[in-house]
Amino acid sequence: MAIDPKLLEALKHRREEALIGGGIDRIEKRHDKGLLSARERLAAFFDGGLFIEFGMHAHHSCTNFGLEKRKMPGDGVVCATGYVRGRPVAAFAQDFTVGGGAVGRIHAKKICDLLDFAIKAGIPVVGINDSGGARIQEGIDALSGYGQIFFRNVLASGVIPQISIIAGPCAGGAAYSPALTDFIIMTRQNANMFICGPDVIKAATGQSASLDQFASAEAHASVSGNIHLIAEDDEHAVELAKRLLDYLPSNNLGDPPCKMNNDIPLDEDPGMNEIIPADPKLPLDMQQVIDRLVDPGSWFEIQPDYAPNMLTGFAKLEGLVIGIIANQPKVKAGCIDIDSSDKAARFIRVCNIYSIPVLSLVDVPGFMPGLAQERGGIIRHGAKMLFAWASGTVPKITLICRKAYGGAYLAMCSSDMGADFVFAWPTAEIAVMGAQGAMKVLYKKEIQEAEDPEALEKELRKAYSEKFASPYQAASNGMITDVIDPAVSRSTLALAFRGIIAKHETRPPKKHGNIPL
Amino acid sequence: MEHLRITVDGKAYEVVVEKIETAGSSASHTPAAAPVRAAAPAASAPAPAPTPAPKAAAEGDMVSPLAGIVQAIAVQVGTQVNEGDLVITLEAMKMYTPVNATASGTIKAIHVKTGDAVEEGQPLFTIN
Numbered sequence: 001m002a003i004d005p006k007l008l009e010a011l012k013h014r015r016e017e018a019l020i021g022g023g024i025d026r027i028e029k030r031h032d033k034g035l036l037s038a039r040e041r042l043a044a045f046f047d048g049g050l051f052i053e054f055g056m057h058a059h060h061s062c063t064n065f066g067l068e069k070r071k072m073p074g075d076g077v078v079c080a081t082g083y084v085r086g087r088p089v090a091a092f093a094q095d096f097t098v099g100g101g102a103v104g105r106i107h108a109k110k111i112c113d114l115l116d117f118a119i120k121a122g123i124p125v126v127g128i129n130d131s132g133g134a135r136i137q138e139g140i141d142a143l144s145g146y147g148q149i150f151f152r153n154v155l156a157s158g159v160i161p162q163i164s165i166i167a168g169p170c171a172g173g174a175a176y177s178p179a180l181t182d183f184i185i186m187t188r189q190n191a192n193m194f195i196c197g198p199d200v201i202k203a204a205t206g207q208s209a210s211l212d213q214f215a216s217a218e219a220h221a222s223v224s225g226n227i228h229l230i231a232e233d234d235e236h237a238v239e240l241a242k243r244l245l246d247y248l249p250s251n252n253l254g255d256p257p258c259k260m261n262n263d264i265p266l267d268e269d270p271g272m273n274e275i276i277p278a279d280p281k282l283p284l285d286m287q288q289v290i291d292r293l294v295d296p297g298s299w300f301e302i303q304p305d306y307a308p309n310m311l312t313g314f315a316k317l318e319g320l321v322i323g324i325i326a327n328q329p330k331v332k333a334g335c336i337d338i339d340s341s342d343k344a345a346r347f348i349r350v351c352n353i354y355s356i357p358v359l360s361l362v363d364v365p366g367f368m369p370g371l372a373q374e375r376g377g378i379i380r381h382g383a384k385m386l387f388a389w390a391s392g393t394v395p396k397i398t399l400i401c402r403k404a405y406g407g408a409y410l411a412m413c414s415s416d417m418g419a420d421f422v423f424a425w426p427t428a429e430i431a432v433m434g435a436q437g438a439m440k441v442l443y444k445k446e447i448q449e450a451e452d453p454e455a456l457e458k459e460l461r462k463a464y465s466e467k468f469a470s471p472y473q474a475a476s477n478g479m480i481t482d483v484i485d486p487a488v489s490r491s492t493l494a495l496a497f498r499g500i501i502a503k504h505e506t507r508p509p510k511k512h513g514n515i516p517l
Numbered sequence: 518m519e520h521l522r523i524t525v526d527g528k529a530y531e532v533v534v535e536k537i538e539t540a541g542s543s544a545s546h547t548p549a550a551a552p553v554r555a556a557a558p559a560a561s562a563p564a565p566a567p568t569p570a571p572k573a574a575a576e577g578d579m580v581s582p583l584a585g586i587v588q589a590i591a592v593q594v595g596t597q598v599n600e601g602d603l604v605i606t607l608e609a610m611k612m613y614t615p616v617n618a619t620a621s622g623t624i625k626a627i628h629v630k631t632g633d634a635v636e637e638g639q640p641l642f643t644i645n
Contacts, residue, residue, distance in 0.1 A: 280611070281608070281611065281612055281613045282613055283612055283614070283615075329612055330615070331582070331614075332582055332583045332614065333585075333609050333610040333611070333612035333614050334610075334612065335583070335610050366610060369584070370584060403611065403612075436611075
């Protein structure tokens with residue numbers, strides 16, 4: 001009564017057909033270009049190259065324009081679940097060898113079903129995008145497919161981490177699914193992402209623009225800020241996705257996957273004092289501060305090429321996963337501008353969603369002055385940071401290294417904005433405005449009428465600086481937890497984070513706040 | 518300068534009127550005390566002299582990353598620089614901002630001098 005061997009033979013045949021997608025020739029062409037096939041990408045991503053595939057035998061149902069005669073194995077997308085460093089994760093990879101990876105009704109349904117599954121299971125989703133766009137033959141069924149994917153991206157947002165890899169073309173509506181996810185990784189070569197291509201731009205506006213200028217990984221990483229990380233090739237892209245998952249919980253109800261160290265050493269780091277320039281006008285390299293603060297090798301910078309006057313990234317501190325927002329005074333004096341506000345606000349919110357405590361490292365002379373900034377809406381953009389901090393309920397710790405002036409001080413999370421601990425170095429300057437500007441407001445008349453205006457201004461400025469260009473005015477008003485020796489920063493922060501890790505804060509119930517977008 | 522006699526309520530006054538020419542305003546010849554409505558200035562206040570527009574950046578130009586004052590110039594025309602070498606220090610927002618060479622080469626031209634106010638995007642120097 002054994003199973004008819006013909007059935008097994010037929011199954012084997014069908015699987016073999018599905019597994020080669022668009023055919024050996026096309027896969028080999030990809031290999032020649034240094035690209036992996038969709039299944040090879042998933043195999044590189046999942047532990048042991050193993051995954052359970054969803055919908056291997058799916059096929060389109062379109063009969064327009066002779067499409068009924070065209071075979072499209074898996075309908076151009078491979079959907080699967082597997083394990084990444086031991087944790088279950090869902091992933092899909094569009095198969096460019098099958099009809100150019102174009103999105104039709106069944107293709108979209110497979111992605112939607114995978115997203116639904118991931119939400120239900122509470123596991124992250126990684127999408128590898130490599131598609132020519134909508135399958136035109138399917139008409140608005142293809143368009144509707146995109147809409148259904150977007151809807152699920154939004155349902156999943158804030159519940160499970162969503163990571164997009166752009167490893168080929170990603171044009172028009174297709175670009176909006178990655179845009180709705182938490183992180184976008186893009187390969188340096190062979191990938192581009194845009195809404196309107198060079199031909200459409202030329203026809204509509206007369207402007208000549210090359211893909212390199214606006215659609216490449218480099219352009220998106222540094223100019224538009226649409227992506228978070230650049231990968232050198234396909235393997236590197238999946239490695240980066242795995243590294244991101246190392247810092248993220250499986251869903252919004254879990255904790256980040258970290259092994260906290262049992263002991264927190266109280267060793268001092270005199271080297272921290274060495275890197276602080278004596279002249280307050282010489283920039284402190286915040287990258288060096290971070291390197292000394294966090295566990296070696298754990299700093300994972302996010303959006304390193306965009307608005308580099310603000311550093312954002314994940315790290316571990318004595319094993320605990322934290323997010324870091326830091327001014328970088330080496331670039332644009334560390335001023336907060338429109339782009340750095342957007343970058344920081346989004347990162348704070350990512351940390352808040354996934355229960356990642358946040359460290360703010362402050363050395364900021366103020367918001368960036370200028371016509372372009374004012375006209376560009378620095379008020380609205382800067383407000384995003386305020387909104388993100390105040391609405392965030394994860395543990396928040398602020399370390400004021402040097403300058404903390406005016407509104408920018410609040411935008412870096414002062415105690416008023418909900419910081420649980422605020423530490424300051426003795427080099428901290430916490431004031432409503434700089435001495436030079438303050439003189440013009442406070443003593444304009446006195447200085448004008450003085451016999452020697454320069455001498456008087458110098459004297460008054462010195463008195464102002466002594467009073468306000470220090471952490472002690474703020475400390476005496478109860479705005480600072482403690483003024484610390486920079487050498488004990490690492491141990492102080494590690495102890496403070498460990499002490500606040502179980503923080504639980506509730507807010508008035510509402511649909512959602514109205515962040516100034 | 519004009520000497521005028523003006524009669525107000527039957528009483529005559531001898532006055533000296535000086536006409537002041539200012540750019541953009543239409544000086545009226547109407548005697549000062551005459552009960553006429555003052556003519557509105559024909560043109561709005563003269564526009565401030567336009568600041569010379571910084572020249573557009575060309576190939577090899579290193580531009581200012583932000584608006585500020587040139588605090589120090591570490592090189593001269595002809596200096597050999599390596600990528601990453603300090604070329605100009607700007608002061609802005611209470612801070613010094615180093616502007617480093619983005620490529621190795623020879624300094625072909627320096628477009629600013631110490632103390633100059635520079636705009637964001639303004640060419641500072643050119644590397645050959």
